[in-house]
Amino acid sequence: MAPYFDDLAERLRAGGVPASEVSETVDELAACVAESGKSPEEEFGPVDELAARLSSSGDDAWEQALPDVPARRFFRSKRFYVFLSCYGAFVVVVCAGWLAFAPAGSRTGFLVGFLLGAVIAAVLMTVRLRRDHRRLVS
Known part of the structure; x- marks a missing residue:
């Protein structure tokens, strides 16, 4: 833990x-500091002022201490995007392998099943995003 946070504690x-x-x-x-990439002093100000705000104000102290940064809508992380890329490559390899080595009659069934699954996933994701958007707007 950084000296700033030791002093704050x-x-x-x-x-x-x-x-x-x-x-x-x-x-x-x-x-918050790890996510922003800034130093604690840049993010929250001097440790004595932050400690005074957090210890004196009660429940609103947390809101006062946080910087005015909008919340992200989607999770963004390098590790997450690497995972998505690897997973997408895996799906492409499996599909290509199935189409190349499967019996001729089963290729059509595989493609129909794969496309149906992709459509269902897209519909479910769209419904969830719209529901979350409505909840945030209201």
Whole structure:
């Protein structure tokens, strides 16, 4: 853990914040910093000001401490995109292998099943995205 977060944890404990909330808060703030790629000072300001806001304000302290950054709609991570690329390549290899080596009569059935599955997945994803969008808008 960075010295910034060690100092923050000490100041929060001294400010009367319960230990379980201190560790949870520090972990959440560290995750925000790791995701943003900035230093803790750039993200949250001086440690003494952040500790004062978190320990004195009660429930709204968390909202005041977080930077004004819009939430991301979709998960974006290099590891996630690598996984999607590898999975897509695997599906293409399996489909190509099936079409190349399967008996002639089963090729059509495979393609129909694959396309039907892709359409069902697209419909389900569209329905979920629209439902989530409506919930966020309202």
